[in-house]
Amino acid sequence: MTMPRQRGLTEQAADAAIDSACRLLRPPSIRNEFSDIADRAIKDQMTYRGFLAELLMAECDDRARRRSERRIKAAGFPREKSLRTFDFGANPNIDPATIHTLASCEWIKKSQPLCLIGDSGTGKSHMLIALGTEAAMKGYRVRYTLATKLVNELVEAADEKQLNKTIARYGRVDLLCIDELGYMELDRHGAELLFQVLTEREEKNSVAIASNESFGGWTKTFTDPRLCAAIVDRLTFNGTIIETGTDSYRLASTRARAEEPAKTG
Numbered sequence: 558m559t560m561p562r563q564r565g566l567t568e569q570a571a572d573a574a575i576d577s578a579c580r581l582l583r584p585p586s587i588r589n590e591f592s593d594i595a596d597r598a599i600k601d602q603m604t605y606r607g608f609l610a611e612l613l614m615a616e617c618d619d620r621a622r623r624r625s626e627r628r629i630k631a632a633g634f635p636r637e638k639s640l641r642t643f644d645f646g647a648n649p650n651i652d653p654a655t656i657h658t659l660a661s662c663e664w665i666k667k668s669q670p671l672c673l674i675g676d677s678g679t680g681k682s683h684m685l686i687a688l689g690t691e692a693a694m695k696g697y698r699v700r701y702t703l704a705t706k707l708v709n710e711l712v713e714a715a716d717e718k719q720l721n722k723t724i725a726r727y728g729r730v731d732l733l734c735i736d737e738l739g740y741m742e743l744d745r746h747g748a749e750l751l752f753q754v755l756t757e758r759e760e761k762n763s764v765a766i767a768s769n770e771s772f773g774g775w776t777k778t779f780t781d782p783r784l785c786a787a788i789v790d791r792l793t794f795n796g797t798i799i800e801t802g803t804d805s806y807r808l809a810s811t812r813a814r815a816e817e818p819a820k821t822g
Contacts, residue, residue, distance in 0.1 A: 586619035587612050628693040632734075634701050638686035648680050650802035656684065659797065660691045664763060665732050670792050671765040674772070675801030681767035682736055684801070688765065689734045697731035704738040704751070704766075711750035720750070728757040732765060739770035739778045748779045748788070755791040766792060 575591055591612060598608040640660055645653045664671060671688070673681040686701065693699045702710075707727075714723035727733060733754075743751065758764055770777065772789050779785035 584616045586616040590615050624696075625694045628696070628699065629690055632689055632693050632699040632701050634686050634689065636686070637690075638683045639690060640687045643680065643683055643687060648801060648804075650675070650800060651680060651684070655797070655799065656688075659688055662692050662695050662697060664797060665692055665697055667795075668758075668760055668763055670763060670794070670796035672792055672796060672798045673765070673767040673801060674798065675769065676803045677769055679801035679804065681769075681801050684799075685734050685736055685765055685767045689732060692732045698729070699732045699734065700727065700730040701734040701736065704735050705741055707735060707754070708743055708747040708751055711754065712747060715750065720753075724754055724757050727754050728762065730762065732763045733758060735764065735766045737769075738766045739768040739775060741778070742780065743778055745781055745784070748781065748784055752784060752788055752791070755788060759791055759794075764792060
């Protein structure tokens with residue numbers, strides 16, 4: 558049997574009642590912010606409806622932020638990278654307009670692929686992680702992995718009779734980011750397993766890759782020419798290809814920092 562609610566509560570009793578109700582209903586932002594919002598409502602002479610709207614919007618905003626943080630954490634990025642911190646001036650090969658268009662995530666909505674091709678230090682991984690982060694913030698399920706790590710996981714899953722389950726898990730995410738594709742040669746079995754993941758996702762979910770090898774050099778990684786051609790086809794059909802160039806701006810930045818003391822001296 559529920560107790561009848563008291564009316565005309567004192568401010569202290571009202572605060573206690575709100576805190577108790579929030580603990581029961583679990584809206585953490587309302588519990589944490591209602592006092593400040595109430596003070597602001599008095600100051601700004603809000604209506605009751607306006608005050609309620611402020612409370613509910615604060616809760617919705619906080620829940621959206623926490624969901625975004627969970628998606629970013631679940632993606633497994635090795636470090637934080639954002640488009641805001643990318644130095645477009647250091648690499649003129651990367652067009653800011655193209656990147657900001659990609660940041661809208663329309664290509665993910667259309668299940669299209671993205672390839673970032675260029676030498677080490679040209680911003681491929683930064684861009685891959687930053688665009689993956691943008692996707693996670695916009696509500697997409699994202700997973701980041703190194704190419705060799707993915708292949709090793711697939712080989713182990715095949716040995717343990719868990720391959721279909723593993724491929725299905727990678728197939729479910731909206732965006733799969735594969736970094737460092739092309740750094741190491743893959744045997745035929747590993748390459749075929751990777752091909753199965755790409756086939757599972759073809760025209761259903763997006764794949765974004767970063768590679769230090771041009772497509773012509775992928776025969777070093779995928780030694781079977783026909784399999785290599787099929788993988789390139791999966792990763793480029795209706796997709797976006799961005800060539801980040803051969804000049805390492807990371808190396809140039811390191812050299813510039815090393816030269817500064819000499820110039821000062």
